[in-house]
Amino acid sequence: MTTSPEQKTVQTRTNAHAVVAVHSAKGGVGKSTVSVNLAVGLAQRGLRVGLLDADIHGPSATLLLGNADWPDPGPEPNTIHPLKAHGIHFISMGNIANKQTPLIWRGAMVHNMLSQFYSQVLWPELDILLIDMPPGTGDALLTTAQADPPSGVIVVSTPQELSLLDTVRGVRAFRDLNVPILGFVENMSFLSCTGCGYEDDLFGKGAAEAVAEQLGFPFLGALPIDSVICDSGDAGVPFVLARSASASVQAMNAIVDKVHAGLDDLDVLGAWSLEWAELDWLTRVAEPPEQREAAGYPLRALWQVSRDELGLMWADGTTQIIGTRPLRLACPCARCVDEISGEPLLDPDTVPSDITLRVVKSVGRYGLAPVFSDGHKSGIFSFPYLRALGAPG
Numbered sequence: 001m002t003t004s005p006e007q008k009t010v011q012t013r014t015n016a017h018a019v020v021a022v023h024s025a026k027g028g029v030g031k032s033t034v035s036v037n038l039a040v041g042l043a044q045r046g047l048r049v050g051l052l053d054a055d056i057h058g059p060s061a062t063l064l065l066g067n068a069d070w071p072d073p074g075p076e077p078n079t080i081h082p083l084k085a086h087g088i089h090f091i092s093m094g095n096i097a098n099k100q101t102p103l104i105w106r107g108a109m110v111h112n113m114l115s116q117f118y119s120q121v122l123w124p125e126l127d128i129l130l131i132d133m134p135p136g137t138g139d140a141l142l143t144t145a146q147a148d149p150p151s152g153v154i155v156v157s158t159p160q161e162l163s164l165l166d167t168v169r170g171v172r173a174f175r176d177l178n179v180p181i182l183g184f185v186e187n188m189s190f191l192s193c194t195g196c197g198y199e200d201d202l203f204g205k206g207a208a209e210a211v212a213e214q215l216g217f218p219f220l221g222a223l224p225i226d227s228v229i230c231d232s233g234d235a236g237v238p239f240v241l242a243r244s245a246s247a248s249v250q251a252m253n254a255i256v257d258k259v260h261a262g263l264d265d266l267d268v269l270g271a272w273s274l275e276w277a278e279l280d281w282l283t284r285v286a287e288p289p290e291q292r293e294a295a296g297y298p299l300r301a302l303w304q305v306s307r308d309e310l311g312l313m314w315a316d317g318t319t320q321i322i323g324t325r326p327l328r329l330a331c332p333c334a335r336c337v338d339e340i341s342g343e344p345l346l347d348p349d350t351v352p353s354d355i356t357l358r359v360v361k362s363v364g365r366y367g368l369a370p371v372f373s374d375g376h377k378s379g380i381f382s383f384p385y386l387r388a389l390g391a392p393g
């Protein structure tokens, strides 16, 4: 994965309690099919769901959701409203590009377009924003991580050896960005004969599950090869909406239930944050929901000590005070630290001496994501990393 010089901080208007990426390192394995059905399935369970189709070269959401309308313009120049379909909000290049437009774009153009999906789409408040990632581990992955660091990633793979090799590569890329893997979905797992029910393990059913187990990640479920999945995709009606007892609909619903339960476990839906203030900072204290402490959450409170100092109280009662500039200089994200060598990439002279914070958001159960006043926000600071940053105050 490379950082091109054109890449800049991405401003975002996303307004979601949780951002979850759906990724497959290999193309055509059914990642968009899983994304769309997961989004609609979670909406059926009462969540406010958005879907950002980040596959700029090969957008699918427009077709799979059956809405090819142009987005309505927003009240401010260069802003648009997301589209709606089957109870979710979504945006896709397929709703913006002319069908005849060849989508052969350079990395920087993809980055710019994707950044606009974050900065110019007027997302409503969402419980969860799913990002349908393009295949591979290219620039889109970095743009996504910079714009709004995902709380987790769902990995989609078919069971073939070749697909799994790529999948492991993709998992490493997310691990380097400190994004936790929420689980694996095995698509096109087997072929079931609608006549006699005979199952043909065409590609080696269970291989993706075995890899998930080997790597220590949850397995979310397997989807069969089913013409209903393909036909409903072509018809723009997600198959999870079918009121049928078919094996694929049941399997998809089981996957949605597991993801839903996983979001609760990760506490991403009960996300909390601390808004920073220029004045009046003594009133700025944020406390995580009480039940978290019982569940072993390591942080008891977060507060603004002064204009440029952040206070943390850990569950064992110790407090720690960290200056906002040292915090910015310690950012562990892929733009500030070389992913492979671990060498620092951030030039300290580029960090303003009077830097402060705008907001500090919780990320799952494992850390905090600060948004700094210079616009930088791609760093996820795990709790152990934060604790190691400074002696208790």
Ligand SMILES: Nc1ncnc2c1ncn2[C@@H]1O[C@H](COP(=O)(O)OP(=O)(O)OP(=O)(O)O)[C@@H](O)[C@H]1O
Binding pocket: 024, 026, 027, 028, 029, 030, 031, 032, 033, 034, 055, 058, 060, 134, 135, 187, 188, 223, 224, 225, 226, 227, 229, 230, 231, 233, 234
């Ligand atoms: N389990 C399945 N059974 C039958 N057809 C499927 C299944 N999963 C996906 N498909 C079909 O395979 C095609 C590719 O699926 P999809 O677009 O979801 O893959 P993708 O991984 O997102 O592709 P891309 O790499 O282009 O982003 C679509 O026509 C879809 O309907």
